[in-house]
Amino acid sequence: MKIIKFKKREKFKYKRKVIIKDLILDIFVGIHNFEKNKKQRVKFNIEILTDPYVSPNSKNLNSILNYEEVVMKIEKLTDLKHHELLEDLAENIFNIIFKNKLVKKINLKLEKLDILKKTKSVGIEVSKTKI
Numbered sequence: 001m002k003i004i005k006f007k008k009r010e011k012f013k014y015k016r017k018v019i020i021k022d023l024i025l026d027i028f029v030g031i032h033n034f035e036k037n038k039k040q041r042v043k044f045n046i047e048i049l050t051d052p053y054v055s056p057n058s059k060n061l062n063s064i065l066n067y068e069e070v071v072m073k074i075e076k077l078t079d080l081k082h083h084e085l086l087e088d089l090a091e092n093i094f095n096i097i098f099k100n101k102l103v104k105k106i107n108l109k110l111e112k113l114d115i116l117k118k119t120k121s122v123g124i125e126v127s128k129t130k131i
Contacts (some may be wrong), residue, residue: 014052018065024113025075028082029089031094036082041113043121044074047104048097055074073097086110086124094128105129 010016023046026039050065057063073096083089090108111123 002061012097014051015088016056018048018050018067019046020048020067020069020071021115023071023074025078027078029078029084029112030115031084031088035115040115042078042086043109043111043113045109046070046097047113048103050102051104055103063102084098085110087126090126092125094126098128098130101104103130 005079023044024041025044027042028039029042031033048065048070053110074093075094077092077096078089083092093108094106097103105127106126106129107127109123109125111121113121116122
């Protein structure tokens with residue numbers, strides 16, 4: 001009887017996530033007239049899953065998603081125009097972030113912090129995946 005030894009193959013499931021937590025911006029958002037005339041605080045929490053097969057390389061910054069750049073683009077977007085709905089703002093944020101080919105999935109939570117007095121916040125949570 002011959003004994004056959006199998007080589008142990010290690011396999012990994014790998015995820016890489018960029019996290020932007022509790023970004024608070026004063027922006028114009030909402031359908032009410034008072035929301036169109038006065039900025040309000042909105043909190044952004046964003047998780048961005050990137051391609052796990054692209055290895056990070058400090059000599060090639062295209063191999064990573066720059067969180068500072070993402071924040072700057074969101075600031076620019078919210079400075080450019082009034083958004084009637086948080087849902088509309090979310091779609092515009094998705095469009096900006098998905099321009100980076102590394103991005104596979106985005107989880108986005110937007111909260112108005114001062115709109116209803118009896119609540120800490122109200123808002124939406126949306127997830128979008130590139131197929």
